[in-house]
Amino acid sequence: MASHPAPTPAPGPHASAPTLRPGALGTADIAFFVVSAAAPLTVMAGVAPLALLIGGTGAPAAYLAAGLTLGLFAVGFTTMSRHVRGAGGFYAFITQGLGRPAGFGAALLALLGYLGMNIGVYGLLSSATHDTLLSLTGLDVPWPLIALTGLVVIWYGGYRSIDFGAKLLGVLLLAETGILVLLAGAVLLKGGAHGLSLDAFSPAHLTDRGMPGVLAMAFAAFTGFESTVIYRREARDPDRTVPRATYLAVAFLGLFYAFVVWTVIQAFGDREVVAAAAEDPGGLFFTAISGYVGPWAADTMHVLIVTSLLASLLAFHNATNRYGLALAEEGVLPAALGRVHPRHRSPYVAGLAQTVLGAVVVLAFAAAGADPYTQLLLWVNTPGMLALVTLQLLAALAVPLYFRRLTHRAGVLRTVLAPVTATVLLAAALWLIVTHTDLITGASPAVNTMLILLVPTVFLIGTGYALRARATRPGVYAAFATEHAPPAAPAPTS
Numbered sequence: 259m260a261s262h263p264a265p266t267p268a269p270g271p272h273a274s275a276p277t278l279r280p281g282a283l284g285t286a287d288i289a290f291f292v293v294s295a296a297a298p299l300t301v302m303a304g305v306a307p308l309a310l311l312i313g314g315t316g317a318p319a320a321y322l323a324a325g326l327t328l329g330l331f332a333v334g335f336t337t338m339s340r341h342v343r344g345a346g347g348f349y350a351f352i353t354q355g356l357g358r359p360a361g362f363g364a365a366l367l368a369l370l371g372y373l374g375m376n377i378g379v380y381g382l383l384s385s386a387t388h389d390t391l392l393s394l395t396g397l398d399v400p401w402p403l404i405a406l407t408g409l410v411v412i413w414y415g416g417y418r419s420i421d422f423g424a425k426l427l428g429v430l431l432l433a434e435t436g437i438l439v440l441l442a443g444a445v446l447l448k449g450g451a452h453g454l455s456l457d458a459f460s461p462a463h464l465t466d467r468g469m470p471g472v473l474a475m476a477f478a479a480f481t482g483f484e485s486t487v488i489y490r491r492e493a494r495d496p497d498r499t500v501p502r503a504t505y506l507a508v509a510f511l512g513l514f515y516a517f518v519v520w521t522v523i524q525a526f527g528d529r530e531v532v533a534a535a536a537e538d539p540g541g542l543f544f545t546a547i548s549g550y551v552g553p554w555a556a557d558t559m560h561v562l563i564v565t566s567l568l569a570s571l572l573a574f575h576n577a578t579n580r581y582g583l584a585l586a587e588e589g590v591l592p593a594a595l596g597r598v599h600p601r602h603r604s605p606y607v608a609g610l611a612q613t614v615l616g617a618v619v620v621l622a623f624a625a626a627g628a629d630p631y632t633q634l635l636l637w638v639n640t641p642g643m644l645a646l647v648t649l650q651l652l653a654a655l656a657v658p659l660y661f662r663r664l665t666h667r668a669g670v671l672r673t674v675l676a677p678v679t680a681t682v683l684l685a686a687a688l689w690l691i692v693t694h695t696d697l698i699t700g701a702s703p704a705v706n707t708m709l710i711l712l713v714p715t716v717f718l719i720g721t722g723y724a725l726r727a728r729a730t731r732p733g734v735y736a737a738f739a740t741e742h743a744p745p746a747a748p749a750p751t752s
Contacts, residue, residue, distance in 0.1 A: 278583075279420060279603040281494045287424035288489050288503035289510070294427045295375075295482035295573035296511055298518075299434035299566040300382070303559065305475055306519050307539035312697065313472030315528050316463025318516040323464065324476035325512020327683040328483065331650060332508055334657035334677030336501035337668050339487050341660075342739075343496075347488045347581065348649040353739035355656020361739050362727070363720030364652060365590060367645045368581050370716045374642020375481060376574035377616045380405040381623070381634030383567045388630075390560045402624040405634075406617060408571065413613040415572045416579055419602045420492050423576055430569035434562050435514070437555065441543070442521040444550040450524030457528060458520050474691040478698065479515060481643050483507045484650060485577040522546055575612065582608035589734040590723075636699045641712045643698075647691060648713055651684040 309317040335351070342350050348368050353361025384401035387408075391397045415423055446454070463469065486504045493499040525546040526534045535542050548556040583605040586596030599606040623634045657677035661668065691698070695706045727735040 276598045276600045276603060278491050278580075278598060278605070280492060282419070282421045282492045282603075283424060283489055283499070284494050285499050285502045285506065286428070287421070288486050288493060288499060289506045290424055290427040290431055291489065291573045291576065292483050292486055292503065292507040293510060294431050294569040295485065295577065296480060296507075297379075297434075297566045297570035298431075298511070298514060299438060299559070299563055300386075300570065301479045301515065302438060302518050302522075303543040303563060304382075304540070305479065306515075306522070307535045307542040308697075309472045309475050310519070310523070310531055310542075311535040311539060312475075313468040314463070314466055314532055315458045315523050316460070316466050316469060317472050317476075318458045318520040318523070319461065319463045320469060320472040320476040321479070321515035321519060322459070322512055323473065324480060324687070325508055325516070327477075327680065327687065328480055328650075329505070329508050329512070330676045331484075331654050331680035331684065332501075332504045333672050334680065335484065335487075335653060336504050337672040338657050338660060339490070339500050340497050341664065341666070343490060347485065347584070348653050350739040351487075351653045351660075352649070352656050355658075355660040356652065358728075358735060358738055359721040359724040360652065362590070362724035363717040364649055365581075365585055365588075366720035366723070367649055367713065367717050369578075369585070370713070371642045371645030371649060372574055372578040372581055373612070373615070374638050374640075374645065376571060376578055376612070376642075377619050378635050378638030378640075378642060379567060379571055379574070380408055380616060380620055381630035381636075381638070383408045383564070383571065384630040385635070386560075386567060387564050390564055393560065394557060401630045402620060405620045405624075405630070408568070409613050409616050409620070411568065412571045412575050413609060416575045416609040416612075417599070417602060417604055417606050419604060420489075420576065422602075423572060427569050427573060430565050434566040434569070437547070437559050437562050438514075438518050440551060440555065441525075441547045442518055445521045445525045445546070448550060450521075451527040451530065454524055455528055458523050459516075470690050471694045471697045473687065474694040474697065476515070477647060477687045477691060478643050480508070480511055481646050482574060482577070483511065484646075484653070485573075488577050488580045525550060575609065578612055579605040579608040582612065588738055589731070590738070632700060636701065637705065637709060640695065640699050640709045644688075644691060644710065644713045645716070647684065647688050648717075651681065651688055654681040654684055 306317065309320065313320060338351055338354075342354050349361050349365035352364040384404040387404045388399055388401050391399055415426060483504070486500050486507065490496045490500055522543065523531045525531075534545070538545065544556040544559060547559055582591060582595045583598070585591040586593055586608070595605070595608045595611060597607045598604065619638065620634070623630070628634055654677050658674045661673035666673070692710055695710060696703070699706055699709065701709075724735065727738075
């Protein structure tokens with residue numbers, strides 16, 4: 259029997275172009291990307307001692323409060339994700355709720371946020387790897403060489419398929435959380451320094467003098483959790499997978515952060531832990547695990563901080579690539595950034611562009627004689643973190659405005675009460691972060707002001723671009739972030 263050739267598709271710019279691999283990621287895979295981006299081990303060993311120093315033993319309550327706030331945000335966010343199915347993440351939500359000019363501004367703000375969070379961490383990777391190599395092997399490797407090597411490693415991870423990245427992140431995440439669980443288990447088994455106490459979770463600690471600064475640090479520790487929606491096109495059953503991964507990530511981070519900080523308090527004692535953090539904040543966790551587990555565990559923790567940072571960088575690299583891909587498809591960024599690798603099905607051109615930009619920033623800071631931690635990390639990371647928290651606030655505000663115009667079956671709790679409450683709490687969180695930026699950066703008032711103002715400046719540039727596109731590129735403007743789910747069925751009438 260003669261066979262007939264398959265019909266040739268009509269010619270078009272995307273008729274045979276490869277796409278991202280659908281159905282590649284399950285709930286656990288997406289959660290690995292999100293939790294890895296937060297870098298739990300680095301947050302605990304590197305930032306939690308400062309939180310204890312500023313806020314005292316109430317620090318665990320601050321992580322729980324931040325987790326509860328972002329859990330409320332996730333209620334409206336994931337409900338809206340079932341209706342707005344574009345690949346644009348934050349900016350797609352904000353466009354549908356607040357309008358296209360705000361959406362264009364959010365798109366540029368998302369690029370600032372993800373690029374800032376990604377590129378800045380190469381400074382921390384350089385510093386941590388340098389210190390670990392020097393301590394364990396005696397090698398004194400220049401930090402720019404470490405950063406450039408890291409850029410190549412992360413580029414390759416993003417160049418490969420998304421399921422390769424998910425498997426790699428799963429292994430690295432289990433390792434970094436495992437060492438923290440080992441520390442916590444040893445402290446609990448030995449009963450801590452003076453017995454176990456739950457005083458750290460008392461709500462009264464939320465009114466302690468240093469708590470605003472600790473809350474600012476706690477919210478910053480969750481940065482990147484909302485990137486679950488960016489992987490929608492690669493998720494299996496995204497209407498279920500994306501919400502589950504979002505809730506799983508928020509719940510895990512909030513409970514895990516609070517639990518680990520509480521166990522470290524028990525390791526030293528409620529009264530002694532603040533003095534120990536003041537004496538050696540960078541060594542607090544290493545001292546604890548060395549005393550309760552053994553010196554070998556402290557050496558292992560040093561190595562795992564480096565792998566934790568690599569996992570965080572790969573997670574943010576992949577998220578940033580997909581934002582670049584989406585904006586190229588929208589016609590906002592050059593079309594070349596929208597190319598997908600035919601075999602790996604990864605946005606490889608966007609990944610290469612991001613890597614080149616990262617190398618330029620690293621080399622510029624190195625040429626200026628900057629410190630990789632206090633300048634490359636903090637000066638680049640801070641506006642990135644502020645941009646992402648601002649986007650969370652705008653997305654929370656967009657949810658009730660979107661559902662007010664849509665016939666739907668979602669309840670008032672998910673479409674009004676939770677997102678409105680989250681909007682108020684996120685506005686308070688953003689205010690805390692802005693007013694306590696000096697605690698995060700340690701920089702001068704002039705530098706802090708410049709870093710803070712970068713966020714509204716980028717947003718305004720984006721809205722200005724939108725107004726220009728409306729006049730000069732009406733097709734691009736009209737089609738921006740318009741991919742929706744089918745309209746919900748009308749509510750039954752009585």
